[in-house]
Amino acid sequence: MTTDITIIGAGLGGLTLARVLHVHGIPATVYEAEPSPAARSQGGMLDIHDYNGQLALEAAHLMDEFRGIVLEGRQALRVLAPDGTVLFDKADDGTGGRPEVQRGELRQILLDSLPAGTVRWGRKVSGARTLGDGRHEVTFADGSTVATRLLVGADGAWSRVRPLLSSAVPEYTGKSVVETYLFDADTRHPAAAKAVGGGSMIVHTPGRELFAHREKGDTLHAYVGLTEPQDWFDAVDFTDAAAATARVAKEFDDWAPELTALITDCDTAPVLRALHALPAGHRWDRVPGVTLIGDAAHLSAPNGEGANLAMLDGAELGKALAARPDDIEAAITAYEEAMFPRSAEAATFEGAEAHGNDSDSDPIQALLAALAGDEQTR
Numbered sequence: 001m002t003t004d005i006t007i008i009g010a011g012l013g014g015l016t017l018a019r020v021l022h023v024h025g026i027p028a029t030v031y032e033a034e035p036s037p038a039a040r041s042q043g044g045m046l047d048i049h050d051y052n053g054q055l056a057l058e059a060a061h062l063m064d065e066f067r068g069i070v071l072e073g074r075q076a077l078r079v080l081a082p083d084g085t086v087l088f089d090k091a092d093d094g095t096g097g098r099p100e101v102q103r104g105e106l107r108q109i110l111l112d113s114l115p116a117g118t119v120r121w122g123r124k125v126s127g128a129r130t131l132g133d134g135r136h137e138v139t140f141a142d143g144s145t146v147a148t149r150l151l152v153g154a155d156g157a158w159s160r161v162r163p164l165l166s167s168a169v170p171e172y173t174g175k176s177v178v179e180t181y182l183f184d185a186d187t188r189h190p191a192a193a194k195a196v197g198g199g200s201m202i203v204h205t206p207g208r209e210l211f212a213h214r215e216k217g218d219t220l221h222a223y224v225g226l227t228e229p230q231d232w233f234d235a236v237d238f239t240d241a242a243a244a245t246a247r248v249a250k251e252f253d254d255w256a257p258e259l260t261a262l263i264t265d266c267d268t269a270p271v272l273r274a275l276h277a278l279p280a281g282h283r284w285d286r287v288p289g290v291t292l293i294g295d296a297a298h299l300s301a302p303n304g305e306g307a308n309l310a311m312l313d314g315a316e317l318g319k320a321l322a323a324r325p326d327d328i329e330a331a332i333t334a335y336e337e338a339m340f341p342r343s344a345e346a347a348t349f350e351g352a353e354a355h356g357n358d359s360d361s362d363p364i365q366a367l368l369a370a371l372a373g374d375e376q377t378r
């Protein structure tokens with residue numbers, strides 16, 4: 001079977017591409033490894049920026065639906081010192097350009113906007129090869145295959161499509177985060193809830209940081225960042241939730257109790273996420289009939305841009321294909337020529353500091369300076 005446009009991965013990037021193509025009357029098929037839309041909690045809040053993620057939603061004709069899921073008040077931001085001193089505190093006055101939504105709700109909007117059957121669930125790709133005539137053949141874990149005129153890898157960090165274009169492999173960034181959740185925080189964890197406030201809170205020291213935000217309702221979701229080699233984490237038994245929590249909390253034992261509560265009072269087992277990145281400025285020479293979007297193309301350490309960029313990539317590729325329906329190569333070339341510099345620039349984006357991703361020896365001063373600059377440019 002040969003299909004025209006085949007997208008691997010039903011994350012935010014792949015779904016945005018499928019949606020923008022649909023808006024322009026172009027069919028596509030999305031193959032997703034997960035067995036169903038509900039297979040995995042999508043977790044987390046995302047701020048969707050007016051300069052990239054929202055542009056993608058406009059191209060997808062989904063801005064009204066997006067506004068309907070924005071969590072009011074969540075653009076508030078606090079920066080605290082490890083002893084709990086408040087260094088920066090900005091309320092959400094409704095004028096910010098980064099409204100927050102639950103990732104799962106955003107994904108659902110995109111799924112609901114596609115014709116039934118567009119996403120084929122439970123289709124894990126094991127590899128892909130060129131057929132030599134601009135077409136590619138995709139092989140699935142069950143041994144079945146599909147050939148396609150345009151193959152788009154939207155399959156994230158460990159893309160099975162990327163090897164057709166590049167030998168680059170993500171490398172460990174030197175930092176991992178441990179995710180925790182505290183439920184019904186206003187009543188059950190009031191000190192931590194007060195420290196986090198109505199939106200996001202950052203505490204940042206060299207090698208140790210806390211980034212927490214208030215999700216829907218009064219759930220607190222924290223990313224506990226530790227700059228350590230991977231064998232440090234290998235020595236922690238994350239299958240033993242209590243022991244792992246205690247080991248991580250030990251690294252913060254001189255921090256204020258309302259902050260360490262984000263670790264010790266965790267209502268779920270702590271989840272370890274090792275952070276990997278592709279080389280900065282990752283790019284490839286044009287190969288007919290195949291390209292990449294989102295993390296598959298430019299995985300970077302979290303800097304608040306990845307999901308936004310994945311959506312923008314999907315929208316821009318969709319628009320390029322719609323503008324040149326008879327010349328796929330010209331469309332991909334136009335998309336890639338804009339995407340390479342855009343993603344390289346984002347990897348060094350100033351917002352990296354706001355996500356505790358800078359390498360400055362005095363990170364909190366760098367962060368406060370960045371926030372002060374941001375205030376002045378408003």
Ligand SMILES: Cc1cc2nc3c(=O)[nH]c(=O)nc-3n(C[C@H](O)[C@H](O)[C@H](O)COP(=O)(O)OP(=O)(O)OC[C@H]3O[C@@H](n4cnc5c(N)ncnc54)[C@H](O)[C@@H]3O)c2cc1C
Nearest residue numbers: 009011012013033125155156294295304305306307308310
């Ligand atoms: C801790 C953390 C916090 C983050 N916070 C933010 C944030 O605040 N803001 C922001 O913008 N970004 C954030 N990011 C980055 C963001 O999550 C990613 O950049 C974004 O999800 C990339 O989207 P994508 O569609 O390219 O890939 P993904 O979201 O990874 O989607 C890829 C899809 O492909 C599927 N897939 C994978 N392999 C296969 C296969 N072999 N066959 C078929 N399907 C496959 C997967 O199941 C998945 O559904 C964060 C990342 C991390 C790790």
